[in-house]
Amino acid sequence: MMDCERIADYFGAVYEGDSDTQTEKMVKDHLKSCAACREDFKWYGVTIQALANLEQVAPPNDFLKQLNARIDKNPSLFQSIISQIKNLMNSIPTAPVPVGAMSLAFVTVCAFLVYNYPPELSQIGKSGLSLNSTSQNGAITVEPASRPVDPRMVASAPFSSQTAPFSHAYVPYDGPGRSSAVSWRFPTVADEIGADNLTVESPQIDLALKTLKEILPDIQGKLVDEKFRNAFGEALVAVIIPSSRYGDLTSALVNHGAIEVGAKSRESDSPAPAKVDSRNVRLYIRFTQAPK
Amino acid sequence: MTLDLETILNLICLTIASVSLVGSSTDNNDDDEELVKRCAGGDREAFNDLVLKYQKKVFSVAYRFVGDPEEANDLAQEIFTAAYQNLKSFRGDSKFSTWLFQIATNRGKNRFKYLKRRGFFTNKGSSETDDEGDQSHRALPDQTANPEELLSGNQIRKAVIEAINELEPDHREIVILRDIEGLSYDEIARILDLPEGTTKSRLHRARMVVKEKLKKVLS
Numbered sequence: 071m072m073d074c075e076r077i078a079d080y081f082g083a084v085y086e087g088d089s090d091t092q093t094e095k096m097v098k099d100h101l102k103s104c105a106a107c108r109e110d111f112k113w114y115g116v117t118i119q120a121l122a123n124l125e126q127v128a129p130p131n132d133f134l135k136q137l138n139a140r141i142d143k144n145p146s147l148f149q150s151i152i153s154q155i156k157n158l159m160n161s162i163p164t165a166p167v168p169v170g171a172m173s174l175a176f177v178t179v180c181a182f183l184v185y186n187y188p189p190e191l192s193q194i195g196k197s198g199l200s201l202n203s204t205s206q207n208g209a210i211t212v213e214p215a216s217r218p219v220d221p222r223m224v225a226s227a228p229f230s231s232q233t234a235p236f237s238h239a240y241v242p243y244d245g246p247g248r249s250s251a252v253s254w255r256f257p258t259v260a261d262e263i264g265a266d267n268l269t270v271e272s273p274q275i276d277l278a279l280k281t282l283k284e285i286l287p288d289i290q291g292k293l294v295d296e297k298f299r300n301a302f303g304e305a306l307v308a309v310i311i312p313s314s315r316y317g318d319l320t321s322a323l324v325n326h327g328a329i330e331v332g333a334k335s336r337e338s339d340s341p342a343p344a345k346v347d348s349r350n351v352r353l354y355i356r357f358t359q360a361p362k
Numbered sequence: 363m364t365l366d367l368e369t370i371l372n373l374i375c376l377t378i379a380s381v382s383l384v385g386s387s388t389d390n391n392d393d394d395e396e397l398v399k400r401c402a403g404g405d406r407e408a409f410n411d412l413v414l415k416y417q418k419k420v421f422s423v424a425y426r427f428v429g430d431p432e433e434a435n436d437l438a439q440e441i442f443t444a445a446y447q448n449l450k451s452f453r454g455d456s457k458f459s460t461w462l463f464q465i466a467t468n469r470g471k472n473r474f475k476y477l478k479r480r481g482f483f484t485n486k487g488s489s490e491t492d493d494e495g496d497q498s499h500r501a502l503p504d505q506t507a508n509p510e511e512l513l514s515g516n517q518i519r520k521a522v523i524e525a526i527n528e529l530e531p532d533h534r535e536i537v538i539l540r541d542i543e544g545l546s547y548d549e550i551a552r553i554l555d556l557p558e559g560t561t562k563s564r565l566h567r568a569r570m571v572v573k574e575k576l577k578k579v580l581s
């Protein structure tokens with residue numbers, strides 16, 4: 071006779087009539103003779119029934135009207151930045167961030183989306199702003215970044231040299247439970263060129279990259295460079311896209327299975343996208359492996 | 363409270379019947395192809411038709427992720443907006459409904475994580491039933507309750523909501539798709555891009571978690 075620990079593994083199959091007759095007979099025989107498993111199986115059924123019995127909810131009558139109004143507002147850039155901030159905050163494993171910090175972060179990101187220093191002025195740490203949220207009261211200070219210049223960041227740029235390989239805004243998060251000490255990790259391709267505007271965490275990097283390449287023509291964007299570092303299971307690409315299509319890009323990545331699109335692992339120093347001209351921005355996108 | 367095996371098996375047959383009914387009704391959406399083509403060509407009426415066709419399902423999924431009508435409305439609109447904006451990149455490799463549910467579950471899971479981190483779900487289950495005041499006392503199961511009485515009780519509804527609010531996102535997602543929305547395993551496997559075996563074992567683990575919570579609260 072099957073033992074009690076294994077019997078539960080078959081509950082789902084037996085409950086849904088999805089097991090072969092031999093297994094079904096074994097499970098039923100066990101249930102007949104074992105009160106504990108019988109009780110457990112009863113609760114398994116109660117659980118499924120209770121879930122199925124949850125009340126139905128309907129959308130409001132004017133759902134379509136509301137939706138069309140929302141689409142017509144053409145909020146793609148604005149809303150995508152809001153959702154980027156939400157994603158960014160979401161990916162930081164600490165306590166809630168004050169709304170004020172989010173708003174100010176939003177303003178800061180916006181400011182750097184529309185404002186650009188010429189590359190030759192881009193001495194990191196002087197031209198940037200940092201945003202700090204303190205743990206005690208959620209107060210926010212905006213001050214010139216005092217982050218030391220990482221020599222790797224101003225050294226060689228493996229990407230096209232007429233493009234500034236790093237941009238100018240840093241939004242470090244210094245909230246509760248997060249020490250200001252820099253934690254050690256493997257240097258990444260992004261470290262070496264000092265940039266990754268966006269991190270895409272996906273269980274299938276290949277698929278995420280393919281999705282990116284497929285949608286670029288649709289949004290009038292282009293791939294500028296591409297680097298792999300297989301030992302760390304990541305890829306880094308540089309793209310130039312119209313700033314208004316930023317939301318489309320991130321949405322498409324999320325819709326094609328990326329788990330997180332935000333500043334997942336470099337939240338303490340993720341720069342804003344650099345402006346190329348009046349219409350286009352350059353983005354460095356890092357693809358990291360998510361657990362399958 | 364005890365139940366004989368026959369009652370349990372009867373319950374099983376009922377569930378199988380209802381699940382297969384729902385399953386078969388969601389399996390025949392290839393007729394969206396024409397609407398999707400028109401929509402990608404800029405036909406807003408075609409898009410509206412797709413919205414009208416799927417708004418109930420999408421809203422329902424959204425509601426189950428966030429447990430609040432206003433949040434659900436905002437999330438459902440976000441889902442359709444994303445679909446509208448990305449329809450040009452929809453290659454038709456899958457059915458439109460699968461693609462739409464992929465958007466819905468990705469967005470739903472992200473919103474759930476976001477709200478959860480902010481304590482949105484704390485005491486959510488109990489506050490939903492507060493309006494009904496003392497009625498919840500009457501719904502407490504007693505030793506003689508049969509499954510039907512137990513399942514119709516307010517107490518169990520509250521316990522289920524609390525239990526799924528505590529699930530981790532991957533578990534919540536799969537419970538929503540299968541046990542609440544009644545999608546087929548095949549469809550769920552395609553939406554989540556998982557092998558069917560993984561889909562089933564993940565669902566089983568999620569159900570066991572909910573089951574333990576219900577058992578603790580209700581027995």
Ligand SMILES: [Zn+2]
Pocket residue numbers: 073074077100104105106107108
């Ligand atoms: Zn047993």
